[in-house]
Amino acid sequence: MKRILLLLTFMLSFFQLKADEGMWLLSMVKRLNGVDLKKQGLKLTAxxxxxxxxxxxxxxxxxxxxxxxxxxxxxxxxxxxxxxxxxxxxxxxxxxxxxxxxxxxxxxxxxxxxxxxxxxxxxxxxxxxxxxxxxxxxxxxxxxxxxxxxxxxxxxxxxxxxxxxxxxxxxxxxxxxxxxxxxxxxxxxxxxxxxxxxxxxxxxYGGDTDNWEWPRHTVDFSVFxxxxxxxxxxxxxxxxxxxxxxxxxxxxxLKGYKPGDFTMIVGYPGRTNRYLTSYGIEQMVNKDYPAWVEASKMAMDVMKKYMDKDQATKLHYASQYASVANYWKNRQGTIDAVEKNQTIAGKKDLESKFQVWALLPENQAVYGGVLEDIKGNYTQFSNRNVERNYSSQLQRNAKYLPIAYQLGSLLKTYVDQDDAGKAGMKTKVTDAINRMYDGLNTQLEGEMLNSMVGLYQQRVNKDVASPSLMSVDAKTLSNIAFSSIFATKESALNFVNSPDKLKLDADPLLKIANSFIEDQKLMGEKFAKVDDAFAKNSRIFLDGLRKSQPEKAFYPDANSTMRLTYGSVNTLPERSDRKYYGISEKNNYYTDINGMVAKYKKGDEEFDLPQRFLDLVKKKDFGQYKDKKGFMPVNFLSNNDITGGNSGSPILDGSGNLLGLAFDGNSEALSGDIIFDPKLQKTINVDVRMVLWTIEKYGKAGHLISEMTLVR
Structure with missing residues (x-):
């Protein structure tokens, strides 16, 4: 009965939505106020x-x-x-x-x-x-x-x-x-x-150059x-x-779209911090993200050096490099957008209004001092947060340390077994070694270890740094790694075949890795009370913020749970430095395949195109997928509110038909995870017609199209 009542509540309230920012749980739409979405184009029932x-x-x-x-x-x-x-x-x-x-x-x-x-x-x-x-x-x-x-x-x-x-x-x-x-x-x-x-x-297509930029011409899809x-x-x-x-x-x-057409996205957005205070944003853009950007760039440079030399290394590290590069550009873009969009000033204005409410006699005891307490929390753990950013990039990219720690723990259990126990564990240990060392480039990892630890030593305040990492000679760490049990897959497998407890206990790389992790645990314990106080203060502040604005519908921050966001096909404000590749600046809500070819640079890593693709475009063999105006669409813009984790989400019309796949945001609104700008924040989508054309015409896999239901 409870489920039925929940659904009835949802159905009665769904059509009272207001087109606005927000990533809404499907059962939370009852909190929204406003206009009837049927008038905007929604045809589905709840x-x-x-x-x-x-x-x-x-x-x-x-x-x-x-x-x-x-x-x-x-x-x-x-x-x-x-x-x-x-x-x-x-x-x-x-x-x-x-x-x-x-x-x-x-x-x-x-x-x-x-x-x-x-x-x-x-x-x-x-x-x-x-x-x-x-x-x-x-x-x-x-x-x-x-x-x-x-x-x-x-x-x-x-x-x-x-x-x-x-x-x-x-x-x-x-x-x-x-x-x-x-x-x-x-x-x-x-x-x-x-x-x-x-x-x-x-x-x-477009690589890192076009990432977060518009106009975009990326055929960003895959099929599973x-x-x-x-x-x-x-x-x-x-x-x-x-x-x-x-x-x-x-x-x-296959019907296409025009500016103002209703759009809806349902997906799994990862993380936003829309209720972060001005103190939190200042910490983020002045200290935390600069650390992330610097460490990421160093890791990218090391990977690229070796990826350019060897195709197997390029394939193995491709996903890691792409992920690091994406966040590197995102973090730097966020810093720039916060400054340009005066985000901190806007937050301070909001907090001033909150403080007036918080100091009312009936509110003061609980909420009156919470903002000042949050400010104090940031002062206490500011340097620790910087250390976390350098540390996270070190652990993510310098694989020798996590390999030594994780595999070392497993090998310690292994060597403590009797002969029968070792025989029973051997397959598990061997499988773990094969997995951890799959595609590992030892020269790359050696240089990565030296570089990332060296950067950590230069940038992290000694009061919050790992004593173990600060005491080593970063220039010789790779030599320590190369002489370790954990140097290569072969050396690790040799140890499994000839286990030696004393040798394992004495391994210098394992000692450094274990000490580093222990230092991290001790630092966590040192700041535990401050972190707990910050969590409590953040909870009380948001509770008060919601109570201070009873007329406003507050959506929850994204946290990798399914959300609904609604909007329309939309355009970006014109920008003098933006090249439109043949598209009218007044109608820049889509890109076409001719613009894609206009960007083509033979042999360029980011803008090269396969000859078969160029031949198909030259023949204008677009079949049923071209727009009714005659062009072959590639990407289009909408004003849906999304973030990381929404990648791959369907963008739907009012009848729930697939228009395309969301895949990116725009550089003008990279501060979107902490504040939504209705004028600037857009979603970049790959048109589903381009997806189907690529499958059928380029990939010659038209049998897959026959599985789908096409709406013309």
């Missing part, structure tokens, strides 16, 4: 968007690999996501001899589809609000430990109540800085196979298929598995 007991739009949307979104487009479990979302899996399936990343890949029959090891997709079954249940057992007088104990106990109970003995994965998340709680029931499918991908020259066992249930990979039968598959629109 039941068709979100239903617990019947198939609905939500059943076609999946979380892809934990960090992106994808959508089901056929009754045979076919799904679309971005090329950059499938990038790591495509690279992992590639070899110098069969380089799918560079040359593309198309399975001409299901038996040719390639299992993507370790890839899974997550379907949401249902969600529910448990705020009242948990908050009834909490109060602001509790210590952080007491609060955590209550929340952990409730999380565990909720998971047990809803998992159906392990059939489902149940995740409980807090919202509004810990003021509300919801649980989500998921079903995870672990047999996912690569069906098709355009070559890198199309899927990553979800498999299940004979009964339709999730299963590990097996050649006997069959394509899953989804509850819903998205119809695909």
């Amino acid at each position: 039941e068709e968007i979100y239903s617990i007991n019947n198939s609905s739009l939500k059943d076609a949307i999946v979380q892809f690999g934990g960090g992106c979104t994808a959508e089901i487009v056929s009754k045979e479990g076919l799904l679309f996501t971005n090329h950059h979302c499938g990038y790591g899996n495509i690279a992992a399936l590639s070899t110098p001899e069969k380089d799918y990343l560079t040359n593309g890949f198309w399975a001409m029959k299901k038996s040719e589809e390639l299992p993507a090891k370790g890839l899974s997709v997550r379907f949401m079954v249902r969600m529910d609000d448990v705020s009242q249940r948990i908050n009834a057992k909490l109060n602001n007088s509790m210590t952080a430990e007491e609060r955590k104990a209550v929340i952990d106990a409730e999380y565990k109970a909720i998971q047990t109540e809803n998992s159906e003995n392990g059939k489902y994965t149940v995740v409980v998340r807090d919202f509004y800085n810990g003021n509300e709680f919801y649980y989500f029931v998921y079903q995870d499918f672990k047999d996912v196979r690569l069906v098709g991908t355009p070559p890198n020259a199309l899927g990553k 298929r979800v498999y299940a066992d004979a009964n339709g249930n999730p299963a590990e990979y097996s050649p006997n598995n069959v394509p899953m039968k989804p509850k819903h598959a998205l119809p695909i629109s």
Whole structure:
């Protein structure tokens, strides 16, 4: 009965939305005020968007690999996501001899589809609000430990109540800085196979130069298929598995769009900080992000040096490099956008208004001093936050340290076994070694270790730095690594065959790695009380902010849970330094294939194009996919509110038909994770007609189109 009431509430309130910023949980639309979305172009009923007991739009949307979104487009479990979302899996399936990343890949029959090891997709079954249940057992007088104990106990109970003995994965998340709680029931499918991908020259066209920029001409998609066992249930990979039968598959629109047309995106946005205070933004752009940018750039330079020398290294490190480069540009762009858009001044104005409310007699005891307390928290952990940014990039990119720590722990358990125990563990240890060292370039990793530790030593304040890292000679660390048990896969396997406890205990790289991790734990303990106070103050501030503006509908920050965002096809303000490649500046909401060719630079790593593609464009062989005006669309703009994690999300028309795939934002609004600018913030989408044209005409995989439902 509770589920039915939840759905009825949703249905009665859905059509009272106001077109505005926000990434909304499907059950939260009752909080919105405003106009009837039917007048803006929405034709779906609430039941068709979100239903617990019947198939609905939500059943076609999946979380892809934990960090992106994808959508089901056929009754045979076919799904679309971005090329950059499938990038790591495509690279992992590639070899110098069969380089799918560079040359593309198309399975001409299901038996040719390639299992993507370790890839899974997550379907949401249902969600529910448990705020009242948990908050009834909490109060602001509790210590952080007491609060955590209550929340952990409730999380565990909720998971047990809803998992159906392990059939489902149940995740409980807090919202509004810990003021509300919801649980989500998921079903995870672990047999996912690569069906098709355009070559890198199309899927990553424009490279880092065009990343976050408009106009864009990137054919950013890849195609996978979800498999299940004979009964339709999730299963590990097996050649006997069959394509899953989804509850819903998205119809695909060939009708096109025009400015002002209604659009809706449903996906899994990763993380926003829209309620961050001015003190937090100042810390971010003046200290934290500059550290991230500097460390990322150094890691990119080291990787690029070796990737340019060897194709196997290029393939292995391609996904890591692309991810680091993307965030490097994002972080620097955020710094620039915050300054240009006067974001901090806007936050301070909001906080001044809040403070007037907070100092009212009825509010002062709880809320009067909370902003000053938050300011004090940042003063206390400012240098520690900088250390975290250098440390995170060090651990992410200098693989020798995490390998030594993780594998060292496993080898310690191994050497302590008797002969029978070692025999029982040997396969597990060997498999771990093969996985950790797969594609590892030892010379690259040696230089990476020296460079990243050296930068850490130069930039991190000694009061918050790891004593272990500060005491080593960064210039000789690679020599230590090369002489270690963990130097290569071969040296690690040799140790497994001839284990020596004394040698393991004496390994200098393992000592450094263990000491570094221990230093991190001690630093965490040192700042635990400050972190707890900051969490409490942030929770109280947001609680007060919402109460101070009762007329406003507050959406929760993104946290990798399914969200709905709505808007329209839209344009960007004209910019004098923007080259439009043949598109009228007054109608810059789309790009076409001729503009893509206009950017072409033969032999250029970012702007080269395959000859076959150029030949097809020259013939104007666009088939049913060209726009009614005659052009072949590539990308288009909308004003939907999205962030990282939305990559691959479907952008839909008012009837729930697929118009394209969201894949990027724009540089003018890179501060979007902390503040939404309705004039500047846009979503860049790849047109689904370009996707289908590439599959059929370029990839010669028209059999895949026959699986889909096309709306003309």
